[in-house]
Amino acid sequence: MGLIAYAAIWLALAFLLSMLGALLWKMLGGQIALGGIFYGDHRNGTTYLSIGRIQLFVCVLMVVFDFALGMTARRARQAFPDIRLIWVVLFGVSAVLYLAEKAYALCQTAGISSHKRGNGNVH
Amino acid sequence: MSTEGTQNASDRLMSIILAIAILVAVVASILVIWGGHSAMENLKLATGYATLIFLFFLSMVVLVDIIRNKINLSEMLEELSGGASMSRFQLLIFTFVIAFSFFVIVADQGKFPDIPINVLALLGISASTYAVSKGLQVSSNEYSEAVPKSNDATDSPAKLVGDVGDEKNAS
Numbered sequence: 001m002g003l004i005a006y007a008a009i010w011l012a013l014a015f016l017l018s019m020l021g022a023l024l025w026k027m028l029g030g031q032i033a034l035g036g037i038f039y040g041d042h043r044n045g046t047t048y049l050s051i052g053r054i055q056l057f058v059c060v061l062m063v064v065f066d067f068a069l070g071m072t073a074r075r076a077r078q079a080f081p082d083i084r085l086i087w088v089v090l091f092g093v094s095a096v097l098y099l100a101e102k103a104y105a106l107c108q109t110a111g112i113s114s115h116k117r118g119n120g121n122v123h
Numbered sequence: 124m125s126t127e128g129t130q131n132a133s134d135r136l137m138s139i140i141l142a143i144a145i146l147v148a149v150v151a152s153i154l155v156i157w158g159g160h161s162a163m164e165n166l167k168l169a170t171g172y173a174t175l176i177f178l179f180f181l182s183m184v185v186l187v188d189i190i191r192n193k194i195n196l197s198e199m200l201e202e203l204s205g206g207a208s209m210s211r212f213q214l215l216i217f218t219f220v221i222a223f224s225f226f227v228i229v230a231d232q233g234k235f236p237d238i239p240i241n242v243l244a245l246l247g248i249s250a251s252t253y254a255v256s257k258g259l260q261v262s263s264n265e266y267s268e269a270v271p272k273s274n275d276a277t278d279s280p281a282k283l284v285g286d287v288g289d290e291k292n293a294s
Contacts, residue, residue: 004171004175007175009229012226013226013230015179016219022186022189023215031197035206036205037206037207037212039206041206043266056209057212060216064216064217064220067224068220078228078232079228079237080228080236080237080242082239084241092244092248095249095251095252098209098256099252106259106263
């Protein structure tokens with residue numbers, strides 16, 4: 001591998017690490033706020049503890065952990081790890097649940113559900 | 124000296140440092156390229172170094188601006204309503220995990236790797252989740268803004284439907 005390839009690799013590594021470092025620094029310093037990440041919003045501005053967000057977070061952690069385990073395997077440096085289909089399906093289902101809960105919460109409060117029923121009650 | 128003046132001086136200093144660094148990089152590249160290669164080899168090396176220097180300093184400028192808060196990332200993970208967004212956060216995690224994995228493979232193999240369909244599916248689901256989530260949030264906000272314009276603040280959409288039903292019954 002020539003000098004230019006080594007230079008490109010080290011510069012790419014420096015950029016990725018610097019970007020990650022800058023983001024982590026801002027997250028830890030509170031400039032990028034993570035507050036309320038497990039709380040959803042109703043349309044009227046009230047918040048609630050969101051099961052959909054919590055399960056998505058857990059699912060993301062599991063998938064990333066499995067991916068990282070695959071990357072540490074002996075063959076991993078030559079190709080991306082083989083992600084089992086079950087993880088992809090699980091992540092897809094988790095994402096759909098999160099979106100469904102979010103859509104339901106946004107509709108529920110001010111009226112799309114009430115709108116359909118036409119009963120005049122606002123939840 | 125005003126804050127604006129200090130900022131301008133700081134910007135000028137940064138520009139000078141960057142210009143000197145680019146000059147040094149270009150001179151160093153010319154010295155490296157200046158070997159006993161053929162003209163075609165030299166052209167390839169020059170193109171490679173020029174691309175590398177451009178990308179490196181472009182990324183440096185972006186990083187420096189992020190650190191100096193000229194590129195504001197404070198709302199990067201925020202929903203429109205203010206709280207942190209889970210969909211943005213998971214997309215950020217996946218982007219970095221796959222970028223680092225990609226880097227490790229390219230560094231080891233020295234070529235563009237084949238990306239398995241399952242990895243593409245993971246990244247696709249992650250990005251789609253963010254896109255749909257943003258769509259939901261935006262449409263919800265637009266709906267909330269549109270309703271008061273068409274009615275009194277005290278009336279809800281449900282009341283509107285009830286009113287329409289009453290009118291039909293009356294007729």
